[in-house]
Amino acid sequence: MNQIELRNASFQYPNGFLANDDLNLIVKRGERVAIVGQNGAGKTTAVKMMNGLHKPCKGDVLVEGRNTKDYTTAQIARQVGYVFQNPDDQIFNQTVYAEIAYMPKYYKMAEKEVDKRVKEVAELLEIETYLKMNPFEIPYVTRKFVTIAAILATKPQYIILDEPTAGQDLTGIKVLTRVLEELEKIEIGVVTITHDMEFAANNFERVVAMANKKIIKDGNVRDIFSDDDILRQSKIKRPGIGQIADSIGLGKDILNAREFVKRYKEVTAP
Numbered sequence: 001m002n003q004i005e006l007r008n009a010s011f012q013y014p015n016g017f018l019a020n021d022d023l024n025l026i027v028k029r030g031e032r033v034a035i036v037g038q039n040g041a042g043k044t045t046a047v048k049m050m051n052g053l054h055k056p057c058k059g060d061v062l063v064e065g066r067n068t069k070d071y072t073t074a075q076i077a078r079q080v081g082y083v084f085q086n087p088d089d090q091i092f093n094q095t096v097y098a099e100i101a102y103m104p105k106y107y108k109m110a111e112k113e114v115d116k117r118v119k120e121v122a123e124l125l126e127i128e129t130y131l132k133m134n135p136f137e138i139p140y141v142t143r144k145f146v147t148i149a150a151i152l153a154t155k156p157q158y159i160i161l162d163e164p165t166a167g168q169d170l171t172g173i174k175v176l177t178r179v180l181e182e183l184e185k186i187e188i189g190v191v192t193i194t195h196d197m198e199f200a201a202n203n204f205e206r207v208v209a210m211a212n213k214k215i216i217k218d219g220n221v222r223d224i225f226s227d228d229d230i231l232r233q234s235k236i237k238r239p240g241i242g243q244i245a246d247s248i249g250l251g252k253d254i255l256n257a258r259e260f261v262k263r264y265k266e267v268t269a270p
């Protein structure tokens with residue numbers, strides 16, 4: 001039961017547009033899943049069904065056995081935290097500390113516990129030095145970490161990250177990689193929407209490809225990036241190094257530089 005399940009779930013916007021058509025997907029606690037696919041494929045709509053922001057018009061979404069139709073969005077969002085793509089859609093407090101402390105306080109946690117949580121998540125996201133600052137005075141990419149910290153401070157069972165690497169440099173991506181590892185250790189399920197195929201290839205074993213309202217493949221990252229048909233349908237490209245490997249005949253299954261070098265040595269060995 002420690003899972004989120006989309007069971008034949010469809011979603012239609014009030015204007016009648018069907019954005020998700022019959023999705024089936026299970027994400028377990030402690031698991032990491034990347035959702036990829038062209039703009040408008042329905043990724044954001046699908047994750048909003050997972051945290052109760054959208055209720056399916058057909059089928060069901062079960063969060064740890066609770067049907068989202070029977071609970072308020074606030075109740076489900078406490079289990080499944082959603083980090084917005086744009087941090088400025090989420091942040092509204094005057095200091096980074098207040099932003100992170102807001103939801104734990106709202107949940108009426110003791111002040112000492114709130115303080116402990118704020119410091120723990122700030123350390124995890126490497127934003128301790130910003131705690132007293134106004135979130136809008138710090139760089140955009142750091143603001144994104146503030147929003148991740150704010151959700152983690154509520155101790156959700158799952159967290160949804162919408163485009164976490166957008167605008168991040170290598171240092172930021174390293175922090176995110178470490179955060180994903182830490183979340184796995186403490187059994188928090190992570191669902192990440194990403195257009196960053198390097199990030200997906202390096203950090204996720206399981207990838208869900210979406211196209212035209214549907215999940216077209218849910219599988220191992222290597223299988224997805226090796227499959228030309230899936231890449232074409234979902235309009236995604238393999239990671240850059242994989243594209244080079246494919247173009248020079250080293251194979252379609254290369255995910256990173258280490259694998260590229262190994263394969264290159266194998267094929268060029270006398």
Ligand SMILES: Nc1ncnc2c1ncn2[C@@H]1O[C@H](COP(=O)(O)OP(=O)(O)OP(=O)(O)O)[C@@H](O)[C@H]1O
Pocket residue numbers: 013014015017019037038039040041042043044045046
């Ligand atoms: N509020 C809305 N009302 C009507 N249609 C909407 C609404 N929000 C999104 N859509 C449409 O639903 C479809 C799926 O949108 P969604 O945001 O889920 O796609 P996505 O795969 O997350 O795209 P992106 O990668 O661009 O974020 C799109 O065609 C979009 O225009």
